[in-house]
Amino acid sequence: MGDRINPWSSEESPDLARLFSEFGIEPIESVVNDIPNVPYFIRRGIVVGHRDYGLIADAMRTGRPFHVLTGFMPSGHPHLGHLMVMKEVVWHVQQGGSGYVVVADREAHGVREIPWGACAAFGEEYLRCLYALGFVGETYYQSRNAKLAALAFEAGTKVNFSELQAIYGFGAETALSHAVSTITQVADILYPQVDAGPAPTIVPVGIDQDPHIRLTRGIAHKLRMFTVEDRGTHISVRSKEAPVAAMGEVHQAFPGSAKYEGHVDVSGGRCTEVATVVREIERRHGGYGFFTPSSTYHRFIPGLTGGKMSSSVPESTIGLFEPADVVLKKLMAAFTGGRATSAEQRALGGEPDSCPIFFLNLFHMVEDDAVLGEIRRRCLAGEILCGQCKKETVSLVLAFLERFREKMDETAHLLSGRE
Numbered sequence: 001m002g003d004r005i006n007p008w009s010s011e012e013s014p015d016l017a018r019l020f021s022e023f024g025i026e027p028i029e030s031v032v033n034d035i036p037n038v039p040y041f042i043r044r045g046i047v048v049g050h051r052d053y054g055l056i057a058d059a060m061r062t063g064r065p066f067h068v069l070t071g072f073m074p075s076g077h078p079h080l081g082h083l084m085v086m087k088e089v090v091w092h093v094q095q096g097g098s099g100y101v102v103v104a105d106r107e108a109h110g111v112r113e114i115p116w117g118a119c120a121a122f123g124e125e126y127l128r129c130l131y132a133l134g135f136v137g138e139t140y141y142q143s144r145n146a147k148l149a150a151l152a153f154e155a156g157t158k159v160n161f162s163e164l165q166a167i168y169g170f171g172a173e174t175a176l177s178h179a180v181s182t183i184t185q186v187a188d189i190l191y192p193q194v195d196a197g198p199a200p201t202i203v204p205v206g207i208d209q210d211p212h213i214r215l216t217r218g219i220a221h222k223l224r225m226f227t228v229e230d231r232g233t234h235i236s237v238r239s240k241e242a243p244v245a246a247m248g249e250v251h252q253a254f255p256g257s258a259k260y261e262g263h264v265d266v267s268g269g270r271c272t273e274v275a276t277v278v279r280e281i282e283r284r285h286g287g288y289g290f291f292t293p294s295s296t297y298h299r300f301i302p303g304l305t306g307g308k309m310s311s312s313v314p315e316s317t318i319g320l321f322e323p324a325d326v327v328l329k330k331l332m333a334a335f336t337g338g339r340a341t342s343a344e345q346r347a348l349g350g351e352p353d354s355c356p357i358f359f360l361n362l363f364h365m366v367e368d369d370a371v372l373g374e375i376r377r378r379c380l381a382g383e384i385l386c387g388q389c390k391k392e393t394v395s396l397v398l399a400f401l402e403r404f405r406e407k408m409d410e411t412a413h414l415l416s417g418r419e
Contacts, residue, residue, distance in 0.1 A: 083320070
């Protein structure tokens, strides 16, 4: 794919190390020590990278406001491959974030040509799963949100088709609705700051969604009236075509500051405090005052047939609404990290790090790290063969799905209560 990532591909995620280097994503280890109550999906290396997560970690530590947003394209039934990002959103809400989840029905209709009725039905299934996990916050469909449409139109003034072509590979054959759905996703990411006020915003995504994050971060910057930079000896507040009155108010807000054409230099004070005041001034003069959104990136859970778990390959997935007999059949037929013969596996051990069955336990089925470690040890030592491991995992998966569906029934009133 060269220097592009395709957010609409069903193929396995590209090489992470190359992408981190090429696109400036930082390893999650760089902020782990700053995160209170490190969750299992970070501890186990499921979440592997971030952009500006320090802002979120700081907000969690200090109790300051922050938002968490993600979206789901309703092009099919939800499956275990979708569950991780749902858990990430719910965890961030539990840490104090205001939660937002979007059903990306414009994207599903414009990119995958899913009928509107099917978009609505699939969307309800995703929301049922979210509520069952304990999500508390705002949810909406792209096609039903007038405020979002206005924000998307404004965001569209800051990007041209050449930029979309460079990021996504759009060409002459690209449908206009596809481009519109892309700018709508930019608006989705910025929407919490319009709906509830500017605050750091975390967007948990798979690595394939990074093009949307990069585009949005650039547009958020372009929609600001000011930039605030720490120059060491002073803090420079620079105008980006801000109203003259707004520039004057910045100067007045900091006694002793020096006003020049296009910027105000502030001596003393902290950059974060100056930025807060400038953001408030910008808002009073009709600006957005956006924080540049942050993101985390998680690995994909491997599909049962190898590769990425994808709705386009039904045998690779475990659907969250599938009957138990179908789930059993899929799991027992799944690819594993076993050796060619049972004798060879007893002698050499299995390969859990390439086994979709082990990753089911790592991602979702086994909460206790010690229990997961023992499963891995038994496999590596050749103490357990793949057939037995599958049977044990089947029991865990079926019990999980039964409990999950009970939770969906218990929280069904939350779905019916939506506007």
